[in-house]
Amino acid sequence: MNIDAIRAAAKRIDGQARRTPLLSSPFLDEIAGRRVLIKPECLQHTGSFKFRGAWSAVSNLGDNARKAGVIAFSSGNHAQGVALAAASHGTTAVIIMPDDAPTLKIENTKALGAEVILYDRENTNREALGAEIANSRGLTLIKPFDNADVIAGQGTVGLEIAEDAKALGITHADVTVCCGGGGLTSGIATALAADAPDMVTRPVEPAGFDDVARSQASGQIEKNPSQSGSICDAILTQQAGDLTFPIIKELCGPAIVVTDDEALKAMAHAFERLKVVAEPGGAVGLAAALFHPDALNHDTVIAVISGGNVDAPMFARALATLT
Template sequence: MNAHARPIPTAADVDAAAERLKGVAVRTPLVYSPLLSDMTGGRIFLKPETLQRTGSFKFRGAYNRAVQIPEERRAAGVVACSSGNHAQGLAAAAKLLGMPAVIVMPNDAPALKRERTKALGAQVVGYDRVTEDRDAIANAIAAERGAVFVPPYDDPDVIAGQGTVGREICEDLAALGLSLDIVSANASGGGLMAGISLAVKARFPDALPLTAEPADFDDHARSYKSGIRERNAKPAGSFCDALLAPTPGEITFAVNSKLTGGAVSATDAEVARAVAFAFLELKLVVEPGGAVALAALLEGRIPARDKTVAIVLSGGNVDPETFEACLKTL
């Protein structure tokens, strides 16, 4: 379905998603980090979506979309394309709702993510990230089965579900008597950032949302500057496998281009050090794609001094070999 055929989500949609997710999604904690605060001169809080169902924020948006599928359409199931986190999130949501799921995944996706997706009951269909079009494959399967295609990010219900991350950040800071100055989250197609920005700007209008992305896949940064959706030069080449969408989504860019305050990036080497730092110093397991915002903070690219900053650790689904390699960087 063309993105323009569906409305741009609002903060009210995020609030509605929060009601649907209540008691189903994990309300992950907002954790103050004395160490990061001392290092940066700011008040640094972490939102570890690594503790969410299936190990990433993706469950929120997937469930919010799937639960709204009419009962008469559920037998045909859902279809998605994903490198792993949306795959697992939708597979888990479908299982909870008693629906079949088919996930189109790149052949180079981490084996751990493929196996976890299968373990949740989904059928996995592989494709070549460089030579094949994942959306075309997924849409063909959906058409054949009469299933509902659930995009990984460019969908108002998915965006609204992801926005509950930002809503929870705001609620928890308000409970501490604090306002939010900066929030940074990792971006592939931009759904998490769009949802967070909607929720945050409704509660803290002066807050600065910052998109974080791999250095060689900075399509959001370039798109914000040009005012149009720019594409990445190549489809693969970073170990941040969760963040390799070719271009910002139509709906997500419509939101992010108005509400975000810009973008930061980090190289694979910097992200690897951030993954190691999270484990050794913060006692958290974070996958590369979930650690770019943290890496940018550690590299001094987020202006944290004297600010209240929330960093979203968006996922923790890292295979042992990659994790071991990251630990060797420190």
């Protein structure tokens, strides 16, 4: 992965993906004890940054591969991104989703025209299942993070952060990014290394699923013992990718680990102060910015809210933390 690939992806998604702004609130600054800027990718098509990588990947397929159709596995955000990108290109999508994924994400994926196949997250290897179906049906597998075109598409978030921060006179910042498999994190890190080298990309993970933090410490890819047990469903992966981790290892600062309760409180603050709706996994970057001041090294933190596909009961649970 390099900056040229990200710039090429930016050209492919130009006019397709929304350019999301940098938002601020003095109330969030006060909680964090520093300047906080929010990159709300929850405002992106399908409610998350995943549309960027999905469009980048589908649009870069050859004509025959695109016509044959695509397949992906996802807990919901990559699912919706691929479903919409495929439909927009006039092709079909098969999406493999865990049976405990939020109902909203499953129904939205179906509504976008995809065929949804559910699986048991704990007892089924989704990569093996995806490869089996791809081979039997002649489909192209678009992995949620370990795919060069997907990483390049997610890296366009970093290009926008660098450009918009520069316009605000910001050159030094911690950039906190939700991290599951590492596609968004590695893409942003690559973009910032080129366009804003004094900014530091910081992976953020939910407690109990800190494989990237442990991988950074050991120097090799570590696995999570479980793939369920946190409300942050969007970033519950077994491990970082073979493509993403080397980038994280080289370019990112130390990962930050937040609790589910901190994610819920961050969701509540985002809504109360900015009227931005975040899902738990999408809010962990903001949680790190607000509640882990000692882990940050700069006077400014840019937190990416990566998604907002949250069921009403979970959102109500988050808002209840304000009372």
